[in-house]
Amino acid sequence: MxxxxxxxxxxxxxxxxxxxxxxxxxxxxxxxxxxxxxxxxxxxxxxxxxxxxxxxxxxxxxxxxxxxxxxxxxxxxxxxxxxxxxxRTEWGFVHQNPRDGLRLSHSAGANVGERLMAAGARHWGKIRAQALAWLDRVEIDPTRIDDLPRTFSGGMQQRLQIARVLVTNPRLVxxxxxxxxxxxxxxxxxxxxxxxxxxxxxxxxxxxxxDLGVARLLAQRILVMQRxxxxxxxxxxxxxxxxxxxxxxxxxxxxxxx
Amino acid sequence: MSEPAVLVEGLAKEFTLHLQGGVRLPVLRDLSLSVFPGECLALVGPSGTGKSTLLRALYGTYVPQAGRIHVLHRGRMVDLASADPRQILSIRRDTIGHVSQFLRVIPRVPARAIVAEPLIHRGESRQAALRAADAMLARLNLPERLWHLPPATFSGGEQQRVNLARGFIVHYPILLIDEPTASLDPVNADIALSLIEDARKRNAAIVGIFHDPAVRLRVATREFALAPLAEAA
Structure with missing residues (x-):
């Protein structure tokens, strides 16, 4: 407390x-x-x-x-x-539109790995292993690691964005x-x-x-904003x-x- | 006699309906009561006298206009009516359990995970919490094939048993219970009541709404009558 x-x-x-x-x-x-x-x-x-x-x-x-x-x-x-x-290390930002938070011309694995590299990771094998683990964690088939996000559905793109943000273990999202x-x-x-x-x-x-239902499900506290x-x-x-x-x-x- | 676990003084609750021209609905006025460990206090009175409102105020969901709601939390009395949100969350995690009338189902979350959640919040390992959840669901006769399914499609009685399992899985010192047996058949109602009796024997302080007089007779040790407020002048 x-x-x-x-x-x-x-x-x-x-x-x-x-x-x-x-x-x-x-x-x-x-x-x-x-x-x-x-x-x-x-x-x-x-x-x-x-x-x-x-x-x-x-x-x-x-x-x-x-x-x-x-x-x-x-x-x-x-x-x-x-x-x-x-x-790129302690925070993350998840955009409403996953295309604002992803690089569409890079593979799914590169999207996750890029943020790790920005945070200092250098070992390619470890980066790929972490990217694979995170794809699995957000329920994306790991065999899609080399595919471009533009071939993903909207829901998959959003899950990929979340993996990209969370891979560096931020404290505040x-x-x-x-x-x-x-x-x-x-x-x-x-x-x-x-x-x-x-x-x-x-x-x-x-x-x-x-969406108040989303707030009810995820949040402990609510702020209501008007104007x-x-x-x-x-x-x-x-x-x-x-x-x-x-x-x-x-x-x-x-x-x-x- | 020991210290009360719940001590309510001068509680007033009124709803202001801003969308209906600011109509004010007074529900509770100058209400005082105390509940001691090992007691089961039944709230009685006709519909609309504020039994559920009082229960929700005791859980910190409804914000009172006046009065104090002291609860014994980690060895000292804390006023819920003036506590900050994080304090209330800590009180709910460790001290006050609430068994509502209906289960709030969460899409995709299976019954046993819903039941285990309060234990996990208190720092129990996931594995131990799920084992305890299975034991509770077994005690409440929920068929094992349902444990791994989300309760959205369960019957009313099945959902209520999940709700009871979740409410009783932690041995809270204070329990608030709203109509625990309303949608249960006699066999399962009997099991639900035995959970309440066990909690009381563990020295929990219990406040409940039980519309069935036979249920009240069996579990309640004392009654608290709520009367309709006189029309506001």
Missing amino acids: TEPPLLSVRGLDVRFGALAAVDDVSFDVWPGEVVAIVGESGSGKTTLLRSIHGFIRPTAGSVLYRSDRFGEVELTMLDEPRRRLLA LMDEPTGGLDVSVQARLLDLLRRLVADLGLSVILVTH GRVVEAGLTDQVLDDPQHPYSQLLVSSVLFA
Whole structure:
């Protein structure tokens, strides 16, 4: 209980001209915890995620990360070489569209191996062995290791992206609608896989999703965003079963039950 | 008498329906109760008096407007009503178990993994947890051919037995139980009740909703009556 958070976001603002896409957002993520950020399109949840990762420079605020190799680092002030090193070793980013996170002209094995090499691995045989092990772990037939990802289905591509991100054993993974573009049956398989990997690897995850069912399944805590602000935060079952804010009540009551 | 395991003081719970013009539904007002280890307290009262609401507040799912919910967690009293989310998760992992009325099924996850999960969260090895899960499912008479299947297609009674196995696999000091026998045949209902009796003999403090008077007579050691709130002025 006394361990410090892995990531502390304080007063984060991202402005595009007059628009406050992210407006004074603060929260913590502890080791081994999955935090879901929910809200409809345009609520700022993806912008928040991208600004934490450093794809977008925040206008104001602080993001404190407790790194294995550098100790406490203020991400908004971090120099580019160190940010890149952290991004390919201690963090991962899973894009909604797997094509944004993969190299389509490289084989599946090369996609997984490339990230290992970026993190310093050099021994080709070991890299290939790890790539094979990870393909198996994300339920991709290892005989497909030399195939191009463009010959894969959408669900397979997403699983390949996840293998590519997790192969370097990151501590913090940011996921932007990881089940977004997939069929429901493919989604269920991916959710089951994510659920197991997150638990087995003790990952900390910030998960952006508009799907409250996905949040219920994967997250311990939820932040509800509306127009760039966090309007409610709490335990997953508390926010979904007893939402307090009018906007959270609207989100919860809008879900269709099959 | 020993210390209570649950001590509720002045609890109030009201739902504000923002989408219905801010209508307020008061459900609990100034409610106080205590539950001691080795007791099984049955919540009684007509539908709509807040029995399930109280149970969910005791689990930290519902946020009360006023009052305190002290629970004995790792040797000291912690107020659930003001605890932060991580504290509540720790209380749920080690101290309070909740057997809901219905199983929340997870796509693709087999019955025995659902049952084993609370033990794995507490740091038990996967193998030992699965062995314990199998023993619980056997005790609850779930046919072995179902253990490796996801419960989505199970009958109501089969799902409820998976739910009970999951709820009782950890020996929680505090147990919240909502209608454990509603969808069970007499033989399986009897097994479910024997689980409750065993938990009580282990000195668990139990709070339950049991609509069947015969069930209540058998497992409850005390009743707590909830009455409808007078119409808000």
